Amino acid sequence: MANDLNARHTEKMRKIKAARDRMMESKTEEKGLIIVHTGPGKGKSSSAFGMIMRCIAHGMPCAVVQFIKGDRPTGEKTLLRERFAKECRFFVSGEGFTWETQDRERDIAAAQNGWRIAKEQILDPEIQFVLLDEINIALRNDYLAIDEVVEFLLHEKPEMTHVCLTGRNAKPELIEAADLVTEMTLLKHPFRDGIKAQIGVEM
Amino acid sequence: MANDLNARHTEKMRKIKAARDRMMESKTEEKGLIIVHTGPGKGKSSSAFGMIMRCIAHGMPCAVVQFIKGDRPTGEKTLLRERFAKECRFFVSGEGFTWETQDRERDIAAAQNGWRIAKEQILDPEIQFVLLDEINIALRNDYLAIDEVVEFLLHEKPEMTHVCLTGRNAKPELIEAADLVTEMTLLKHPFRDGIKAQIGVEM
Numbered sequence: 001m002a003n004d005l006n007a008r009h010t011e012k013m014r015k016i017k018a019a020r021d022r023m024m025e026s027k028t029e030e031k032g033l034i035i036v037h038t039g040p041g042k043g044k045s046s047s048a049f050g051m052i053m054r055c056i057a058h059g060m061p062c063a064v065v066q067f068i069k070g071d072r073p074t075g076e077k078t079l080l081r082e083r084f085a086k087e088c089r090f091f092v093s094g095e096g097f098t099w100e101t102q103d104r105e106r107d108i109a110a111a112q113n114g115w116r117i118a119k120e121q122i123l124d125p126e127i128q129f130v131l132l133d134e135i136n137i138a139l140r141n142d143y144l145a146i147d148e149v150v151e152f153l154l155h156e157k158p159e160m161t162h163v164c165l166t167g168r169n170a171k172p173e174l175i176e177a178a179d180l181v182t183e184m185t186l187l188k189h190p191f192r193d194g195i196k197a198q199i200g201v202e203m
Numbered sequence: 204m205a206n207d208l209n210a211r212h213t214e215k216m217r218k219i220k221a222a223r224d225r226m227m228e229s230k231t232e233e234k235g236l237i238i239v240h241t242g243p244g245k246g247k248s249s250s251a252f253g254m255i256m257r258c259i260a261h262g263m264p265c266a267v268v269q270f271i272k273g274d275r276p277t278g279e280k281t282l283l284r285e286r287f288a289k290e291c292r293f294f295v296s297g298e299g300f301t302w303e304t305q306d307r308e309r310d311i312a313a314a315q316n317g318w319r320i321a322k323e324q325i326l327d328p329e330i331q332f333v334l335l336d337e338i339n340i341a342l343r344n345d346y347l348a349i350d351e352v353v354e355f356l357l358h359e360k361p362e363m364t365h366v367c368l369t370g371r372n373a374k375p376e377l378i379e380a381a382d383l384v385t386e387m388t389l390l391k392h393p394f395r396d397g398i399k400a401q402i403g404v405e406m
Contacts, residue, residue, distance in 0.1 A: 037246060039388070041385040041386065041387075042250070042385045043240060043246050043247075043250030043253075044246075044250075046249075046250040046253030046254055046256075046257070047246030047247075047249040047250035047253055048253070049253040049256055050250055050251070050252040050253040050256070050279070051249055053249075053252055053256055053279060053282055054249070054277075054278030054279065054282075055278075056278075057277075057278030057282035058278050058281075075256065075257030075258075075260030076256060076257065076260065078260040078261075079256055079257075079260035083286070175390065175391070178391060180391060181390035181391040182244040182245045182246050182387055182388065182389060182390065183244065183387075183388040184244075184246065184385055184386075185242070185385065185386040185387075185388055186384075186385060186386075187378065187384035187385065187386050188378070188381060188383060188384040189383055
């Protein structure tokens with residue numbers, strides 16, 4: 001059983017790699033990248049939002065879909081919605097829903113809704129950079145199927161569109177499919193010394 | 204000789220740790236953090252600029268000093284200078300200089316100028332967050348003395364001011380003094396496949 005599972009996994013990873021290699025062969029110098037920020041350290045989302053700032057600075061239309069539970073206020077959301085609504089479209093996966101389900105069903109529905117919006121934005125020829133913030137959490141919890149996401153990124157994403165996916169525990173299939181993967185590692189954290197999360201640093 | 208050097212290094216690190224511990228003892232829940240982003244991966248500067256975005260969103264006055272060679276245009280600089288000049292002060296270490304020196308002297312003068320500005324901004328009671336972008340490069344090249352920088356951060360930085368220092372190869376003394384250290388590790392990079400640096404992603 002375990003051997004069978006391993007063999008199937010190896011075969012699946014080989015296929016993803018082959019699809020990625022085929023895609024790369026046709027590339028010259030520029031292409032839209034599949035970018036992944038993962039690992040237990042800080043900076044996964046904030047560096048992705050730093051990229052959004054760069055897009056805005058360069059006049060590249062961009063979009064953000066936040067795959068987060070609930071609708072907590074974040075500095076990024078405030079700033080992008082209040083100051084850059086024209087330059088950057090901003091979506092929260094669970095926003096605008098009427099919730100009549102249990103928690104897990106609700107989380108799945110929110111993630112699926114986020115992915116639906118994500119595909120629309122990625123396919124939109126106007127949009128050049130799409131940030132799928134914390135989507136790795138939804139993938140990790142199997143609220144979204146990793147195969148469907150990887151398939152879409154490799155085969156349906158427009159060639160020049162960049163997509164950045166963040167969140168810890170990125171699935172191996174996503175890392176295999178990606179062009180640029182950064183792992184954030186925590187060397188030292190102030191929470192250990194009793195310092196709480198602070199505005200501007202964490203929020 | 205080598206033993207002597209090792210002993211001196213150990214003693215120095217012990218002193219930095221003791222100074223940091225003393226400072227931490229007086230803290231309760233909130234304090235200004237010494238934050239370091241280092242490592243060979245991407246996202247060191249962009250996540251720091253993501254924090255700057257958060258500060259702006261929360262109405263926290265902030266400042267950036269870029270310790271970079273020359274004056275290449277960056278998306279962050281454009282955006283911060285054109286759109287957020289009121290919320291965020293932006294300095295480039297070598298800007299506004301008349302250069303009549305050799306390259307190395309010039310780099311040292313620029314770094315020293317950057318550090319002078321950095322100290323002013325950190326000491327300014329109005330400013331709550333200061334980003335010293337790529338200062339680790341200047342420290343690594345000994346354009347700035349690590350002892351002086353660490354000394355200042357531990358003993359002269361106002362208690363509630365956050366300072367974020369970025370750049371690869373952070374010195375051990377700085378890591379010892381810091382509260383929050385993240386290492387960015389490269390798992391995969393498109394340059395290996397012949398893809399060049401691209402606007403929005405790297406610039």
